[in-house]
Amino acid sequence: MSEEQAHRALREELGVYALGAGSPDERAVVRAHLEGCAACRAELAELAPIAARLADVDPDRLAEDPAPPPGLGDAVLARIAAEGARPERDRAARRRRTRLGAGAVVLATAAAAFVVGWLVRPVPPPPPLxxxxxxxxxxxxxxxxxxxxxxxxxxxxxxxxxxxxxxxxxxxxxxxxxxxxxxxxxxxxxxxxxxxxxxxxxxxxxxxxxxxxxxxxxxxxxxxx
Ligand SMILES: [Zn+2]
CATH class of the missing domain: 2.60.40.770 (Immunoglobulin-like)
Structure with missing residues (x-):
């Protein structure tokens, strides 16, 4: 595998890595690549704050706390807005969007799954009083x-x-x-x-x-x- 191929493959793992997921072996591979790849380090730095918010979610608390963690929705929406608002003619921006690619998609998917899961969570009917x-x-x-x-x-x-x-x-x-x-x-x-x-x-x-x-x-x- 060439450097470029390794970089592309690893970049797709960054979202998973940022979420603290993946096997120890997989994480070691990502860590090793990060040491030698400034582009991936920079992308990881952008993903980390959103991943941290997702990691803060305590599933046990969700049942009693009828709200997603504060700011999560804003963070996801701001991210989507920032991506969408970037002018098409701005070639640097387009390159950046391409570069963000897969890792951001993994995170956005995780965030969306969380929000959707929260919205459709089973709510037991209130007991008869x-x-x-x-x-x-x-x-x-x-x-x-x-x-x-x-x-x-x-x-x-x-x-x-x-x-x-x-x-x-x-x-x-x-x-x-x-x-x-x-x-x-x-x-x-x-x-x-x-x-x-x-x-x-x-x-x-x-x-x-x-x-x-x-x-x-x-x-x-x-x-x-
Ligand atoms: Zn890389």
Whole structure:
């Protein structure tokens, strides 16, 4: 393979390299070429900032964070605009566009795949909420609750205010056979509104209500489904 052929082949790998992908052997080959090729080093320097943004994407965070990383869309669009706006008669620019070639295409494809993947990501339907009546026993507390009938048990979504700051409140789901199943605990935060999700191992058809007790074990609110 001639120098020129090697350069052309390696240039196509730059996008992959910039993304940190490829086998150790492949990366070693690219590194070796970069040492002797200023053109590829320059191209890699242009690709690196975009690749870094793509690398910042944490797939685990995407599920809960309903937005692509800040600036990614702008970076991709700016890149596309810069390429498109370059006048055709500018021969230096045309050469530069040709030179950018494959590596930029790999990155643009990765960015586009990411954005498209984000747009068409499966969004689970919201779980069915069942509003349940809440009787507040303690003064100063206000609360509302919904329950969700999961396959593994009923979930209580409790919203309220006035739970004494720093005090531990425990929640139990009342079963139709008279038992109480623990559904978790939360800390009061005073007058501020709190939302907490409390999960029990009682199926919705077997659940008749829930109670919240304070640190002394006194019931502060109850709900009958
Ligand atoms: Zn090269």
């Amino acid at each position: 069942e509003r349940v009546a809440v009787q507040v026993v303690a003064p100063d507390i206000t609360a509302t609750a919904d329950v969700v009938p999961h396959t593994w048990g009923v979930e209580v979504k409790l919203s309220g205010a006035g739970f004494t700051a720093g005090e531990v409140y425990r929640v139990s789901v009342l079963e139709d056979d008279g038992d109480e199943a623990p559904a978790g605990a939360f800390l009061g935060i005073g007058p501020a509104e709190l939302d907490c999700n409390l999960n029990s191992a009682v199926l919705r058809p077997d659940a008749e209500g829930f109670v919240v007790v304070d640190a002394r074990g006194d019931v502060v609110l109850r709900s009958v489904f």
